[in-house]
Amino acid sequence: MLHTKLCEILGIEYPIIQGGMAWVATAELAAAVSNAGGLGIIGAGNAPGEFVREQIKKARTLTDKPFGVNVMLMSPFAEDVMQVVYEERVPVITTGAGNPGKYIEKLKNVGVKVLPVVASVALARRMEKEGVDAVIAEGTESGGHVGELTTLVLVPQVIDAVKIPVVAAGGIADGRGLVAALALGACGIQMGTRFVASTECTVNENYKKAIVKAKDRDTVVTGRPTGHPVRVLKNKLTREYEKLESQCVSPEVLEQLGAGKLKAAAVDGDVDYGSVMSGQIAGMIEDIKPCKDIINDIITEAVDLLDRMKEWR
Ligand code: TUI
Numbered sequence: 001m002l003h004t005k006l007c008e009i010l011g012i013e014y015p016i017i018q019g020g021m022a023w024v025a026t027a028e029l030a031a032a033v034s035n036a037g038g039l040g041i042i043g044a045g046n047a048p049g050e051f052v053r054e055q056i057k058k059a060r061t062l063t064d065k066p067f068g069v070n071v072m073l074m075s076p077f078a079e080d081v082m083q084v085v086y087e088e089r090v091p092v093i094t095t096g097a098g099n100p101g102k103y104i105e106k107l108k109n110v111g112v113k114v115l116p117v118v119a120s121v122a123l124a125r126r127m128e129k130e131g132v133d134a135v136i137a138e139g140t141e142s143g144g145h146v147g148e149l150t151t152l153v154l155v156p157q158v159i160d161a162v163k164i165p166v167v168a169a170g171g172i173a174d175g176r177g178l179v180a181a182l183a184l185g186a187c188g189i190q191m192g193t194r195f196v197a198s199t200e201c202t203v204n205e206n207y208k209k210a211i212v213k214a215k216d217r218d219t220v221v222t223g224r225p226t227g228h229p230v231r232v233l234k235n236k237l238t239r240e241y242e243k244l245e246s247q248c249v250s251p252e253v254l255e256q257l258g259a260g261k262l263k264a265a266a267v268d269g270d271v272d273y274g275s276v277m278s279g280q281i282a283g284m285i286e287d288i289k290p291c292k293d294i295i296n297d298i299i300t301e302a303v304d305l306l307d308r309m310k311e312w313r
Contacts (some may be wrong), residue, residue: 010091010113012065014299015187016037017136018041018192019190021043021144028071029054029200029291030042031197032291033067034067035065036296039068040063045072047075051083066092068090069094070089071096072097073097074098085112086110104130117190119139120149121157124161128162129235132164133165134166136190137159139169140170141280143231146221155168169191171233174194174301176301178235178274194285194294203267206269207250207269212287216283218233219278219282220232222245226255235273256273259275261275
C-alpha cells in the first residue's frame, strides 16, 4: 500500500522502523512492531551482550519477521553487543550516540544491514563512505540523546549530501509526519515515542500515561554541560537538574544525578524522580493502542493524504 526502497532493503511491509530505546524497546515491543509490518528493534542500551542475546532469542519465539537491535555506542558493552549481533546473525542493526565505523565491515561481511542514526551531514557522509545500507537522520525533536538540528532542517541536507537511502526520525507520530518525511525525500520513518504508548510495550504504565498526558511544551533537554544532551519529560528530576546546571556544578555531579534514572522511570515507574525520555511529539499522542493499530492508522492516514494532495494540483 505504501512500499518504498526501505521496505525492499529490510524485507518489511511498511516503511516504519521502531526506535531502539534502552529499557523500553524489549523483545515484546520489537516483535509486535515486526508482526505489524514495520521493523521492530531491541534497544540494547547499557545491557551486556548475553542479556541482548536472550532478548534476540525471545523475539525469535514471538515473530518470524525481520527485526533488529539498536547498539548504543556509548555503552561499556557496545563491543560485546556487536559480537552477539554478529554471532546471532541479526538481520539489521541501528546504532546511536556515536560512530559505528570500526564495526561495519565485519557486519556487512555476514549480511547484517547497518543503519546508523546520524544527527549531522558530516557523519552521514562518513557512514556512506564506510558502506552502510542507509542512514537514519534524527532531529532534535526526538527523545533521549539528541543533536542540535531539527528534523525539517537535517533530513533534506542529509539527503542532498548522500546517495544512500535516508530515514527521517524525530517528531513523527502520524500519517502527516510520514507524508512530510516522504516529501523531504526520505524513504521511511523511525518512531520511538509513539511506540512507547503501545499496548505491547513493556515499560511501566506510569511512563506510558506520562507520555499521553504530556502537552506540547512538556519536554526539556538536560545534560548539555555534560556533552550528552538528553530530551526528557519535565518533572521533579529535571527541575533539580536545572537548578544544579544554573549553579554551574561540575559535569561529574550532573552525570551522577542522572545515573540509573532511566531504569527508575521505565521499570519502577518513578515518573517524578526518574528520567522519562520522550520526544516533543508526546504532546500529540493521546492514546495507548496496539502496534498494529498504530501502524495501520498511520499508513491509512498517509495514503489518504497523498490521494487528497493529488487533487490539490
Ligand atoms: O542515541 C540516541 N538516543 C539515545 S541513546 C540513549 S542512552 C543515553 N543515556 C544517557 C546519556 C546519553 C545516552 C538515549 N537516547 N539517538 C541517536 C543519536 N545519535 N542521536 C544523536 C546521535 C549522535 C550524536 C553524535 C550520533 C553520533 C554523534 O557523533 C559521533 C561522531 O563521532 O561524530
